Amino acid sequence: MENRMKLLQLKIFKDKSCNEDLEEFAALFLLHQNSSNHLMDGKMSVRKQMSSYNQKRGFLMTEYMYIASTIPLNLETVTKKRNDHQSNEFLLAFKEMFQFEENVSEDTGGRFSYSVHFPFKELPYQAAALAGDMPSFDKRDNQAYKYKSCLRGLEAYIQEQFKEGCHQLAVLYSLNSYENESLKSKETIYLSDLKYQDLYYSDNRLILITI
Numbered sequence: 001m002e003n004r005m006k007l008l009q010l011k012i013f014k015d016k017s018c019n020e021d022l023e024e025f026a027a028l029f030l031l032h033q034n035s036s037n038h039l040m041d042g043k044m045s046v047r048k049q050m051s052s053y054n055q056k057r058g059f060l061m062t063e064y065m066y067i068a069s070t071i072p073l074n075l076e077t078v079t080k081k082r083n084d085h086q087s088n089e090f091l092l093a094f095k096e097m098f099q100f101e102e103n104v105s106e107d108t109g110g111r112f113s114y115s116v117h118f119p120f121k122e123l124p125y126q127a128a129a130l131a132g133d134m135p136s137f138d139k140r141d142n143q144a145y146k147y148k149s150c151l152r153g154l155e156a157y158i159q160e161q162f163k164e165g166c167h168q169l170a171v172l173y174s175l176n177s178y179e180n181e182s183l184k185s186k187e188t189i190y191l192s193d194l195k196y197q198d199l200y201y202s203d204n205r206l207i208l209i210t211i
Contacts, residue, residue: 061175063201065098065131066114068123068170069161075100075127091160094153100127115172115179117206123170131173134201141197148196155196158209162191171199171207178204 067073076095103111103126113120114128134154135147142148154171161169172179185205189198194209 061177063131063134063203064128064174064176064179065134065201066118066126066128066172066174066179067100068114068118068126068172069166070123070125070168071161071164071166072125073100073102073127074157074160074164075102088153088156090149090152091156092153093149094157097133097149097153098129098131100129102127115174117172117179117183118170122168131201134173134199137200137202140200151196151199154199155194158194159191162209162211167211169209171209173201173203173205175203 103114105112111120111124111126113124114126118126133146134150135142139147140151158169158171174181181204183204183206185202186208187198187206188208188210191209191211199207
C-alpha cells in the first residue's frame with residue numbers, strides 16, 4: 001500500500017493540468033499519508049478519488065475531457081518527441097498539458113467504457129484527462145497561447161489519430177461523475193471540415209468526428 005501511495009502522489013504532482021482543488025487534494029494527501037486513516041485508496045484511480053473527494057468536501061466538480069477512438073490512442077509522452085523538430089508545436093504543448101488515463105481496469109486489465117455515450121463496440125479505445133484548461137465557447141477565438149495550444153493541440157492530436165488509421169473519433173466534455181448524464185449538445189463533424197474552434201469545452205457536449 002505504501003508504494004502504491006507514493007506512486008499516486010507522484011502521479012498527482014506530475015499532472016500539469018492540476019487545478020487548485022487538485023493541489024489542495026495532493027497537499028492533504030501528504031498531510032495524511034502517515035496517518036492510520038488514509039485519505040487515499042491506492043487501488044482507486046486519481047479520477048475516481050478526485051470525484052469522491054470533491055463530493056465529500058462540497059467542491060465544484062472537476063471538468064474532464066474523454067476521447068474515444070476506433071484504434072488505440074497515442075498516449076506517448078511528449079518527452080519522447082522532443083528531438084523531432086517536425087512535430088507540431090501545439091501538439092507538443094497539448095501532450096505536455098494533458099495527462100491521459102486509459103480505460104483499462106486496474107483489477108482485471110480489461111477495457112471499460114468511460115461513458116454510455118461511447119458505443120464500446122465501435123469506440124473501444126478511450127482515455128480521460130482533466131480539462132480545466134480547455135477554453136469555453138466564448139474563449140474559442142482567444143489568441144492567448146494557453147487556449148490556442150489546447151484547441152489547436154487537440155485538433156493536431158485528432159488529425160494524428162486519423163493519419164494512423166482511425167475512421168471515427170469522439171470527444172466528450174463533462175464534469176466528473178456526470179459523463180453518463182443526458183447530452184446538452186451532440187455534433188457530428190467531418191474531418192475535412194474540422195476547425196480547432198469547434199473543440200471548445202462545454203459540459204455534456206459530445207463531438208463525433210468522422211471521415
